[in-house]
Amino acid sequence: MFLNRLENVYKIMEQEGLSQTIVSDKNALFYLYGKWFNVGERMIALLLRIDETPILVLNDLFSFEDKDTKIVYFNDKESGPDKLLPYIIHHKALGIDKFFPSRFLISLMNLHAASAFKTCMAIDYARFVKDMDEQKLMIESSHINDLCMEDFKCALRIGMSEKEMQEECYKIYKKHGIDRVSFTPIVAFKATAADPHHEPDDKTILEAGDMVLFDVGGVYKDYCSDMTRVFFTAEPTAFQREIYNLVRRANEEAIKHIKPGVALKDIDKIARDIIDSAGYGEYFNHRLGHFIGIEDHDFGDVSLSSDIIAKPGMIFSIEPGIYIKDKIGVRIEDLVMVTKTGVKVLNEYPKDIQVLDLK
Template structure:
C-alpha cells in the first residue's frame, strides 16, 4: 500500500461521511496498492474502512498474496465471488466504486440487505487529481515522448498515405519508446476531422486536407494525450482563420491557469475567443479532462465543473472547431498546475504548418 495516498484517501472518506468504501477500478487499485490487475469478468475489491482497516478480495487467478498490511482473501472460479466480501462488510452505508459491475453489487445487496450502497469513488478520485512528485515526473516523461511521436507522425504525411497507416506508425513509434501498449489513434483527414472522435480508417490523404492527430498512450502506467492539426500542401483562407482562432483559444486558456482559478473559467475563456470569432456553435465539447493513470479522469474541464486549479493537477486544454462536410481543427496540450502558474507538458509547436 502507498501509505501517503492511503492516508489522504482515508481523510477524504471522513470528509465525505463514508465509513467504508470498495475500490475496484484497475487504475484506482493500482494507485493505492501498486497491484495492476485487469479482472475482466472476475471480481476484485479493496475494502477500506475509515479506521484504516483494509482487506483485498479477489479471484485466486490474479496471483496475489497477503502482506502484513494488506490481507488478501481469495475465491476460486465457481465460487460465489462476493460471499466473503459480503460476510466482512459492516452494516449501513457502503461507498461503491463507480466502475464496479452491477452483477457484483446486486449479489452483495442480496447477501446484505442491511448494507446501503452509495456512490463511493470520490475519496480516491479526488486525491488522484493531485499528482505527487513521482507522478509529475511520469506525466512529464510521457508527454516528452509524445512530442517526439507527434514529429514522427507529421513527418509521415505523404501522397497516398491512409489514416490507418499513420495510426499504425504512431503506435510503432510509441512502442519503440517504451509505451505500455498500442491504442486507437485519432488520425483525421479533411471532412473526417469534423467528427471529434473519428479514428483512422482507410481514407487517403488529399492536397488541401486539414490533418488532425489526436494521439495518446500510457507509458509506465501514465498517459500522454496531445492533438495537433496541420494542413497538407495548401491552406485556405477559411482554414487559416479557423486554425488561428483555435490556437488563440488554447493559448488564452493556458495563460490563465494558476492555483485558485476555477476550471469552468478556463472553459469560458477559450469559448469566448471562439464565439467572438463567429464559431461558438462549432466548439461542441468541453475544453478538457483530467489525465493520469486513466487518459480521462477527474477533474472535468467544462462550464459546469466545480473544480478549482490546485498544484499537481494535470488536465488537457483542447478547444476545437468542427465544420461538418468540410474540416476540423483541434489543438490539445496537457498542462500541470504549479505553485504559481502552469507547466505546459507538450512542447510541440503550435504555429500553423503546411506540409509539402
C-alpha cells in the same frame, strides 16, 4: 501499497461521511498498489475502513501479497460477497466505487451488509491531484509524445491513406519504447477532421493541399499522454488560417488563466467566449478538456458544468476546436499541470502553422 495515497483516500472518505468503502476499479487498484489486477468477470473488492488494515477479497486463482493488506481468498465454489460480508460493519453505511458490478452489489444488499449503500468517489477525488512520482511520469510521457509527433509529421506522404498513417503511428510509438497507446490514434485528412472522433479509413487519401489532424497519445510506465496538432500540406487559405489561429488563441488564452483556486468552468468559458465572439461558437461542440493520468480520461473534466477548483498537481487537457461539417476541423490540444504559482504546459511541440512539402 502506496500508503500516502491511501491516507489521501481516507481523508476524503471522512469528508464524505463514510468510514468504509469498496474499491473495485482496476485503475484505482493500480493507483494504490502499482499492480494490475485482471480478474475477468470474477469479483475483486478492496474494503477500506478508516484507520484499519485494508482487506482485499480476491479469487484464489490470482495470488497476491502485500504487507499492508489482509488478503481474503475465495474459490470458484464460493461466493465473493459472502466472503466479504464478515468484514463489513453492518450498522454503518458502505461506500461503493463507480465500477463495482451490480450483481455483487445486489448480493450484498440482499445480505443486509450495511445500513446504507452510497456512491463513494473518494478514490477518484484523490486521483485528481498527482503526487511527485506521477508528475514525473506524466512529464516524461508527454515528452515522448512530442518526439513521436515530429516523427508522425515526417512519415506523411502524398497518396497514403488515413489507415496507413495510423499504422505508422503504432510503429513510431514502438520505436520510442511505447508498446501501448492511450487510445486509438486519430488521423484525419481533409474535412474528416470535422468529426472530433473520426475513425481513420482506407478510402481517404492524402492529397497535396490537404490539412492533417493528429490526436494521439502513448502510455509510458502506465501513464498516458494526449496531444492534438494540425499540419498543412500547402499554404493555408485565409479561411483556414483564420480558424487555426482562432483555435490556437482559445487554447493559449485558457492556459494563461490556469492557477490554483480558479474554477475549471471559468477556464472553459474563456476559450469558449473567444470562439463564440468570432461567430463560430456553434462549431465548438465539446468540453474544453478532461483529466488524464493512469487513464486517458481520468474522472473529472474542464467544462461549463464542472464544479472542480484547480489545485497544484492536477493534470488535464486544454483542447478547443472548431468543426464545420464537410469544410474544416481544427483542434489544438495540450496537457497542462497546475503548479503552486500557475501552470506548466507538458507539451512542448510547437503550435505555429507548419506547411509541409510532401512528396
